[in-house]
Amino acid sequence: MPTPPSSRNPAAPPPPTGRPTGPPAAPPPLLRPGLPVAAAVAIACAASFMVVTDGAIVNVALPAVNADLGLGSAAARWVVDAYLLVLGGFTLLAARAGDLFGRRATLRAGLVLFTAASAAGGLADSGPALIAARAAQGLGASALATSTLGVVLAATADRPELRRRAMSAWAASSSSAAALGVLLGGVLTEHAGWRWVMYVNVPVGVALLAAVQLCLRPADGRAPLGRLDLPGALVSTAGVGLLLFAVTRGGEYGWTSPTTLAGLAAAVLLLAAFVRIEARTGDPLVRLPVFRLPGVPAGNLVVLLLGAGLTASLFLVSQLVQQVLGYSAQQAGLAMLPMGVCLAAAALLSRRLLDAGARRLPFYGGTVAAAGLLWLATLPADADYAVDLLGPLLLIGSGLGLMLMSATTAATAAVPPAEAGLASGLLNTSRQLGGALGLALLGAIAQSATGTSDVGASGAAPATPAALLHGSHAALLAAAALSLLGALASLLLPGARSTRP
Template identity: 55%
Template structure:
């Protein structure tokens, strides 16, 4: 593999502006993207009634977003490295904001699905650019980077929980269209902030060319993998469509690795995995993405369908979990940034596994303080410890010119892990439900499936703990 010479990084901020301003912009952009992922889920029934969506179209409201989001992650991340943080971030903000407005104005399923696909592409840019901005603005100070990444990760966690709460309130109050419109003022505010604070990229005599073969192959492989995973919940893992998509993904990824070895400006410079802890950190991020997304899905569906909670009540019940996720990350920031508490992710995995095993005992009429609040707090606190270590591991020691590449790898791992985790545990849940005798009743059958899925999630948390032992002291 040949690599072109790299010039020193250009200044990122305008003169006399503090780095925390970039961190604040990055955190708010990431919060908007994460919130959008959960806020739309709550509004799906209202969308279905208003636009007369078929069950397939209703599923594609989620899948169209996931396909473009997961498929374009590496491409979006590398574009920021090559063409500048500011223009790429501004393009992502404009696309996401316009797509949100179009989705809110949609009068039929076709326009809504097109808007969701465009939102996913914009979200891929924002998700990778936000983490890259944090890494680039704090590359000079290891402790500052750890602290900034903790704030970035904490707001990610808050976005998951608050998205459910805000989605429920907006849907029941103003209507489902406002779960899309709410992104418009935030996007406009962020666009103004980027224009006022970030410098445009410096002029280059010869601008590096984007690795188009690698971009096409990574996008095709990621999109095929996400498609196969998401369709497995409705068509089954053995269906021709799912198997064909997974085979296509495997072939595309193998060709991608071959193309990257030969490229002068690879989308993913394979030597980056020589950075200590990066490979283990991305594997941990993959498992954590699946664990976090599946946990939120399982808790939400069990509370609404098994315990009879409304969307608003479900959001409020899950809010303490999001608060615990964010609080733990901020609490242990200094020790992680200083290289201390090497066993913190292991202890966090054990706490999360205990919380998920506790949820596997949920009775048909759960008492909130014992059966919901206690286990979700334990799950949130435990996952917060592990995610903090994983986020630091995928960024520690990465050169500033590879920040976008590292961010793309981490976000791709998290996104694909989330799709795989939800699909696998949802399949397990439905399999157990269908295996229950007819005399059990729908609620008892659902609880049995949820119990099995929560136990499987607990096992995945233990696997995360084992992987965390591979993280190096530097991470």
């Protein structure tokens, strides 16, 4: 049966419907009878891999997209940002939809939309058409992203001995997908054309639709209890959109320009209104008392900073090696492969380290990643891969891999099974929103330090390799600061101040 609605704010007047208050009841079983937990974990990992890969796979293809469709640098960033922004903005709404209408129905709707939008993106013949398809992909991906961690938590609710193993597999698939997506994008762009970075999602989406149909229980036919908080979803998405607009325009018009300041002010007001709506509505997207659970506030902050550093660094490095070092799309993907391997290996290793009693893995991981980014910020114009690139990429991958799984575990350790959907929605929103904001902020810093305008839009002369390298150095320094800030924020997680390291 569908999950009952979230609890209401005790300060708000009792609603007239008389629906029960308090946390929602535990969800019904996800799997069909006779299927192992591994089936649910496999579906979650595959869906997570596809969603995260699609956030990165376009990075390497952007130069080819620019050449074919005539995009400028700002429009090219929106090919990535449109996906991340819509995904981050609608994840909480998708999480609530899954609670009300069932995981399988939400997953199926997300897969259908994501697969159709991928096909439309491959057929796009203009920049606006491609950006619109990417936004539709993000909307479909929000239904997928919110379910992956929720499925893992729900499937292992009564099997604590399997939870860390399942979460390490989920973290390995989702974290490595970002770097491996760069490799896949490079191979497809060079050998099949950039449109295949869109088309490749179609067969994967169809296969996942079949797996969901065969493995997950259908919801019963009764009407859902509660309602979707559409006002909250619209206000939060508008607030995030304005925040992203203001951060992006800050590098172009100046951080103290009226456009930037007005956008920031409007974003703050809208996000404050969202909190007020959630406190007063009977069926909120976010049940505010969940933030009183140990690890939830600090864990989401760490994951937000992790998403910013990971997404932005992948974008910056993939553009740097192509535009400054002259790598082809496939060579750029191969260059990023060791980073993806380290991301997966470190996420898997995290489980053993946590089982052994390690308590400060997010701090160590964030510090190691910051060291790699600082090293990369000294990259010379005639860089040698083995000497100048391989070392920092290994550090970045290892550090971020340690950070993701351990921070997620700490943030969800105190969450009861009935709140698994909300917890996964919050963490995925934090990660995707962090990626969108990080890409906008660091992209603006790079453009400002480069000292050029939007080439494709204005017809100005392209930036020299030396100017592009200088801009990348500035953005990588900012990415290192974000990673170090995430490491420091992880000290607020439960157990991080324990005397045991």
